[in-house]
Each structure stands twice: as C-alpha cells, then as structure tokens.
Amino acid sequence: MAIQDRLSGNEAVSIAIKQINPDVMPAFPITPSTEIPQFISQFIANGEMDTVFVPVESEHSAMSACIGSQSAGGRTVTATSSCGLALMFEMLYVAASNRLPITMAVVNRALSGPININNDHSDSMGARDSGWLQIYAENAQEAYDNFFQCMKIGEHPSVQLPVMCCQDGFITSHAVERMELIETEKVKAFMGEYKPEHYLLNPDQTLAVGPYDIPQYYMEHKKAQAVAMENARAAILEVAKEFEAMTGRKYGMIEEYCMEDAELAMIIIGSSAGTAKEACDELRAAGVKAGVIKVRVFRPFPAEEIVAALKGVKAVAIMDKTESFSANGGPMGAEVKAAMFGKLGDVLVTNYIYGIGGRDVKVDDLKSVYDKLAEMVKTGKSPEHYQYLALRD
Amino acid sequence: MAYNFKEVMERPDRLASGHRMCAGCGAPIAVRGVLRAIKPEDKAVICSATCCLEVSTCMYPYTSWKDSFIHNAFENAAATISGVEAAHKSLAAKGKVPENYKFIAFGGDGGTYDIGFQSLSGAMERNHDMVYVCYDNEAYMNTGIQRSSATPLYADTTTSATGKASSGKTQNRKDLAEVIAAHHVPYVAQTTFIGNLKDLHEKAEKALYTPGAAFLNVLAPCPRGWRYEAEDIAEICKMAVETCFWPLFEVENDVWKINYQPKNKRPIEDFLKTQGRFKHLFKKGNEHLIADIQKEVDHRWELLLKRAQ
Ligand SMILES: Cc1ncc(C[n+]2csc(CCOP(=O)(O)OP(=O)(O)O)c2C)c(N)n1
Numbered sequence: 062m063a064i065q066d067r068l069s070g071n072e073a074v075s076i077a078i079k080q081i082n083p084d085v086m087p088a089f090p091i092t093p094s095t096e097i098p099q100f101i102s103q104f105i106a107n108g109e110m111d112t113v114f115v116p117v118e119s120e121h122s123a124m125s126a127c128i129g130s131q132s133a134g135g136r137t138v139t140a141t142s143s144c145g146l147a148l149m150f151e152m153l154y155v156a157a158s159n160r161l162p163i164t165m166a167v168v169n170r171a172l173s174g175p176i177n178i179n180n181d182h183s184d185s186m187g188a189r190d191s192g193w194l195q196i197y198a199e200n201a202q203e204a205y206d207n208f209f210q211c212m213k214i215g216e217h218p219s220v221q222l223p224v225m226c227c228q229d230g231f232i233t234s235h236a237v238e239r240m241e242l243i244e245t246e247k248v249k250a251f252m253g254e255y256k257p258e259h260y261l262l263n264p265d266q267t268l269a270v271g272p273y274d275i276p277q278y279y280m281e282h283k284k285a286q287a288v289a290m291e292n293a294r295a296a297i298l299e300v301a302k303e304f305e306a307m308t309g310r311k312y313g314m315i316e317e318y319c320m321e322d323a324e325l326a327m328i329i330i331g332s333s334a335g336t337a338k339e340a341c342d343e344l345r346a347a348g349v350k351a352g353v354i355k356v357r358v359f360r361p362f363p364a365e366e367i368v369a370a371l372k373g374v375k376a377v378a379i380m381d382k383t384e385s386f387s388a389n390g391g392p393m394g395a396e397v398k399a400a401m402f403g404k405l406g407d408v409l410v411t412n413y414i415y416g417i418g419g420r421d422v423k424v425d426d427l428k429s430v431y432d433k434l435a436e437m438v439k440t441g442k443s444p445e446h447y448q449y450l451a452l453r454d
Numbered sequence: 455m456a457y458n459f460k461e462v463m464e465r466p467d468r469l470a471s472g473h474r475m476c477a478g479c480g481a482p483i484a485v486r487g488v489l490r491a492i493k494p495e496d497k498a499v500i501c502s503a504t505c506c507l508e509v510s511t512c513m514y515p516y517t518s519w520k521d522s523f524i525h526n527a528f529e530n531a532a533a534t535i536s537g538v539e540a541a542h543k544s545l546a547a548k549g550k551v552p553e554n555y556k557f558i559a560f561g562g563d564g565g566t567y568d569i570g571f572q573s574l575s576g577a578m579e580r581n582h583d584m585v586y587v588c589y590d591n592e593a594y595m596n597t598g599i600q601r602s603s604a605t606p607l608y609a610d611t612t613t614s615a616t617g618k619a620s621s622g623k624t625q626n627r628k629d630l631a632e633v634i635a636a637h638h639v640p641y642v643a644q645t646t647f648i649g650n651l652k653d654l655h656e657k658a659e660k661a662l663y664t665p666g667a668a669f670l671n672v673l674a675p676c677p678r679g680w681r682y683e684a685e686d687i688a689e690i691c692k693m694a695v696e697t698c699f700w701p702l703f704e705v706e707n708d709v710w711k712i713n714y715q716p717k718n719k720r721p722i723e724d725f726l727k728t729q730g731r732f733k734h735l736f737k738k739g740n741e742h743l744i745a746d747i748q749k750e751v752d753h754r755w756e757l758l759l760k761r762a763q
Pocket residue numbers: 504505506507528529561562563564565566591592593594595596597602
C-alpha cells in the first residue's frame with residue numbers, strides 16, 4: 062500500500078534519496094536546498110541508510126567528488142541551488158562529457174546579483190547547455206516521483222548522462238503538501254542495482270577517464286554525447302511507463318492541460334504551472350478557450366511535443382522565469398519559437414519574463430497574460446518585443 | 455623495511471615510457487618514484503590535475519597509466535580523488551570491490567598551491583585515505599612558465615618578467631608543506647631527487663601506507679622553465695638541498711623531523727647559478743638581491759630547525 066504523508070519538496074526528495082540509498086553523496090549547503098544534505102546526514106546518523114556522505118568544502122568540490130565517485134563505479138547524488146550550481150559550472154560539462162549518470166536535486170533559486178534567495182530558474186537555465194538532462198517538478202509529489210525517474214533515465218544504457226531534478230525553491234521545497242510515497246521495496250525493485258560497464262574500481266580492467274582530446278576526436282565525442290541526449294527522449298517515456306505501472310501516476314515530456322480545443326495557450330515550467338491551471342479553469346468557466354502546456358523536460362527539449370500540442374492554437378504566451386539578456390527574450394521563448402519555425406506559421410506568439418527573484422505569481426497575473434493573447438487574436442498581431450509580467454512602475 | 459635500490463627499481467613501471475614530457479623533466483621522476491612505493495600486488499586509482507603531466511600522459515586514445523586514471527580539471531584533483539575514495543569505501547563495505555586500493559592525486563604547484571588549494575585543504579581536513587603529491591616546478595609550465603605562489607623570490611617567469619624596471623618575482627614563495635602540516639594530517643613530507651631516490655621512496659611508502667590523508671611536496675625541476683641542460687637535474691636537486699633552499703623533512707603525527715642536515719650549508723648562489731631563470735641576479739650591482747634570497751633561506755631554515763628540535 063502506498064504511504065500517504067504531508068511533506069515539503071525537500072523532505073520528499075530526501076526520502077527518495079534515503080529509499081534509493083545511493084553509494085555516495087557529496088554536498089554543500091545553500092538555501093533553499095540545504096535541508097536535503099541535512100536530512101541525509103540525519104538519516105545516516107540514525108542508521109536508516111549507509112550512503113557515504115562527503116561534507117565537501119564547496120559546491121565545486123561537491124561536483125568534482127561526484128565525478129570521482131561516479132567514475133569509480135558508485136551511484137552518486139548531490140543537491141544544490143543558485144550560486145552553488147554556478148560554482149559547479151565548469152564541472153557540469155565534465156560530468157556530462159564523461160557520461161556519468163549523477164543525479165542532482167536542484168532547488169531553483171535566483172542567481173546573484175543582486176543576491177536573492179528566492180525562486181526563479183536563472184540557475185538551471187544558465188546550465189541548460191551543459192549536457193545534463195533537466196526535468197522540472199510542479200509540486201513536491203512530482204519532485205519525489207521525478208527523482209527516481211531522473212536516476213533511472215540517466216543510468217539507462219542508451220543515455221548515460223547526468224540529470225538535474227529541479228523543483229522551485231521555497232514554493233515547492235518548503236511548502237508542505239499531501240502526497241503519496243512509494244514502498245521502499247518497490248523503489249528498490251524499480252531502481253535496480255547500478256552496474257556500470259566501465260569504472261575505475263573494476264579490478265579486472267583499468268580505465269582512463271577524462272583524457273586530453275584532440276581535434277581529430279573531439280567532434281565525434283560531442284556528437285556521441287548529442288546522440289545520448291537524443292536517446293534520452295525514448296528513455297524518458299520508457300521509464301515514465303514503468304513508473305506509471307508502479308504508481309498509476311503518468312508522466313511525459315510535457316503535460317497538456319485543456320489543450321484539446323484551446324485557442325489561447327500558455328507554455329510554462331515548474332510550480333507556476335499550477336497557478337496557470339487555476340487561471341485556465343477560471344477562464345474556461347467564463348467561456349474562454351484557454352489551455353496550458355507544462356514543460357516537464359527541458360533537456361532534451363520537447364520540440365515535437367510542443368508543436369503538436371499547439372495545433373489549432375491561435376495565440377501562445379511563452380513564459381520564462383529567467384532573463385537571458387539576449388535582448389530578445391528568455392531561453393524558453395527562443396527554444397519554442399525555433400521549434401515552431403516553419404511549422405506553425407500563423408500562431409501569434411509572445412514571450413514573458415515573470416516571477417524572477419521570487420516575485421509572486423498570482424492567478425490574476427496569469428489571467429492578464431490570457432487577456433493579452435485574446436487582444437493579439439483580435440488585432441492579428443504579435444508584440445514586437447518580449448515583455449515583463451507584473452513589473453512595478 | 456630497508457631500502458633496496460635494486461629491488462625497487464626492478465618493480466614494473468606503473469607509468470609507461472613513451473609519454474610526451476620533455477627530456478630532463480622532474481615530473482615523471484616524481485611520479486615513478488611514488489608509484490614504485492606501491493606494493494606490486496596492490497591496486498591504485500590515480501588522478502592528475504590539469505598540468506604538463508596530464509596533457510603529456512593521457513592523450514586520447516592513449517594512456518601512459520597502467521592503473522585506473524582520472525583527469526578532471528585543474529583545481530580539483532584532491533576533491534576528485536576524495537570522491538573516488540568515498541566510492542571505494544562504500545563499495546568495499548558492500549563487498550563489491552577489493553579492499554587493496556591506493557588513491558593518489560598528482561598536481562603541479564599551480565594546481566596545488568594556487569587554484570587547487572581549497573580543494574586540497576578540504577580533502578586533507580576530511581582525512582580521506584589518500585596521498586596528494588605536488589610535483590613542484592615552481593611555475594605554471596604547461597601554459598608557458600607563469601609565476602605561481604611556489605615561484606621563488608626574483609625568479610624570471612613570463613608573468614614576473616625581468617627588465618630595466620624589474621628583477622623578477624617580487625614575493626617570496628609559500629611554504630605549502632608547512633600549511634598542510636597545520637591540517638594535522640597523519641603524514642606530510644617534503645623531498646626531491648637525491649642520491650638513489652631513497653628519500654623519495656621511503657616518504658612515498660610512508661604516505662601510501664599510513665591510513666588517512668598524506669601530502670608529499672616534491673621539488674621537480676623543469677629544464678624549460680628553469681633554463682638548464684637536461685643532464686643537470688641531479689646536481690640542481692642536490693644544490694637545492696645542500697643550500698637549504700629545499701630542506702628534506704617530514705611531519706609524522708605532528709612530530710617534525712629533518713631528514714638531512716648539510717654539514718656545510720652551501721651559499722644560495724650554488725643553487726641559483728645552475729639556472730637561467732636567476733641569471734639576472736649575477737649581473738654586477740645585483741649582489742643585494744642574492745643577499746635578500748640568502749636571508750630568506752636562512753630565516754626559514756632556522757624556523758625549521760626550531761620546529762624539529
Ligand atoms: C580553471 C582553469 N584555469 C586555467 C587553466 C589553464 N592552465 C592549465 S594548466 C595551467 C598551469 C599548470 O601549472 P602547474 O599546476 O604548476 O603544473 P605544470 O604545468 O607547471 O606542471 C594553467 C594555468 C585551466 N586549465 N583551468
């Protein structure tokens with residue numbers, strides 16, 4: 062029997078880690094992910110798990126130790142946020158190019174500066190091209206469910222890549238929700254044992270990791286990495302199916318909400334998708350054909366799924382919880398527009414920057430986005446520039 | 455166990471020949487010297503920081519390393535090997551991998567004294583069962599001889615250039631072995647290539663077979679950066695020790711011991727004159743610069759003598 066509980070996102074992810082009982086966890090505290098290494102340290106102290114916890118002196122060392130540990134053949138996890146993820150930046154690329162399926166809980170928080178401890182997606186979006194898979198949760202239940210799936214997808218023989226399991230700082234990580242936990246025996250069966258093909262501690266075959274690569278090989282190695290990211294699409298769906306068979310909870314690349322006949326659509330990531338669904342419901346009650354596309358997986362990017370979901374839509378708002386300073390919109394804006402190019406010529410498009418640095422995202426704010434979409438449909442024009450939502454004068 | 459030069463030299467090399475390091479380079483001597491101290495039946499995982507050693511020994515699709523090897527980045531060899539050691543601890547406890555592994559990280563002075571200092575300090579404080587070996591050639595050689603905090607006073611490097619208005623590096627070098635000793639790890643030692651490499655071998659053996667974290671600082675001259683002829687390396691190392699520029703010492707469980715005290719401490723010129731990087735000091739009128747160096751060497755030697763009393 063599944064276990065009902067009331068937990069925060071950080072608690073939920075920590076319980077997931079306890080149930081997996083990975084070999085090694087190097088970690089360093091940073092708000093709002095600090096609770097995760099704290100919970101793990103306590104679980105180990107209680108004798109509830111026997112993971113080797115490495116209390117490193119920085120996030121740079123956390124990721125460096127993760128790379129060492131996973132290369133050695135250990136199943137390895139860590140957790141971080143914001144500046145911590147930024148400090149890991151150099152090592153994120155190394156982890157991915159070494160094809161190490163490290164699983165990292167990212168509790169999204171704004172990057173400095175100015176320093177700000179609240180939620181947005183600037184941290185993980187800044188690392189979007191590092192070669193990690195990125196899967197985002199809407200709530201604590203999803204953060205918990207995703208953590209198992211992230212690890213299994215990363216370890217999939219056709220993938221072998223590191224995965225970020227993202228949830229929104231404070232909004233998801235600290236708010237307590239009713240949720241359902243999976244029995245540990247089921248978790249163990251679902252996860253299986255980690256059996257890498259090559260690893261440093263293989264007594265029968267030595268291994269060299271991270272050699273100097275010359276122009277004759279570098280491109281082929283990068284292509285192989287790109288193919289693995291491509292393969293991840295099928296692995297994500299395969300693992301989701303298995304997860305659904307175990308729990309009844311269904312996951313995909315994206316989640317479509319009221320999209321069957323939607324004319325006005327919003328594309329959004331993370332906890333704000335919940336708010337968007339609420340706005341959508343209110344508009345539907347008033348006869349507006351609104352819909353929501355929640356992007357669950359950002360890397361690999363679900364281009365085809367989004368384009369298919371947008372068929373029949375008249376106007377779409379692409380929501381970015383980060384500024385990319387391209388002076389041309391946010392990263393989701395750029396990715397979605399590139400996906401639509403040549404396929405959805407007559408859909409009107411706008412791109413919003415919203416909720417950054419923890420700015421509250423209210424149902425009314427998102428309803429105003431749908432109002433804007435309705436106006437676009439009326440005038441037949443897309444705004445020329447991207448816009449900021451709920452900016453004070 | 456008494457040092458048997460012949461037996462030690464006959465152990466199979468764990469670093470294959472054919473690597474791309476320059477003739478007369480100290481780095482591979484340091485590496486081979488350390489690896490020879492591993493019991494032939496024991497296994498090892500070796501990490502190298504980004505540096506001359508790494509780019510010359512592990513160029514895809516080749517590797518000179520007969521043990522498992524990992525290169526991660528410039529500043530994190532210590533953190534990386536600490537992760538490997540942690541995985542070993544976890545997997546060996548579950549009976550999944552053999553017990554008899556050694557964990558060794560190599561870094562240049564740049565990757566150790568400077569950019570990798572934090573990572574090293576963290577790993578030492580956590581007391582992983584590992585050996586960190588700094589092969590100290592007193593500058594960033596891989597990127598073209600830039601100064602580091604290990605570069606001695608007045609040395610000519612490409613970022614502490616000499617010229618009409620400069621006599622080379624204006625700062626003294628950091629004493630890293632001393633800093634690591636302040637971490638109170640079980641074993642810290644400083645050595646170089648002297649005689650039949652007994653000192654290096656014995657210290658490497660102690661470092662490897664003392665449980666917990668150990669640190670070795672090995673002066674490893676670089677003919678390109680120091681500007682000497684390849685065959686002069688033994689003489690240079692000898693002079694480094696005879697002038698007390700590079701004392702041989704060890705700190706075992708906080709007990710300081712000087713392994714060699716020259717009967718007649720040689721003047722620092724005997725070390726300086728062997729290398730082109732100090733050539734400008736021998737111009738007329740620069741005698742006071744040599745006196746500055748001598749003063750610092752004397753001062754540090756006195757401090758060491760007091761510590762080791
Ligand atoms: C983060 C980072 N900064 C700079 C470099 C460039 N870099 C590579 S090796 C090196 C110098 C290495 O010096 P040292 O550690 O003394 O080793 P050596 O080459 O002298 O043996 C530098 C500056 C780098 N690889 N990574």
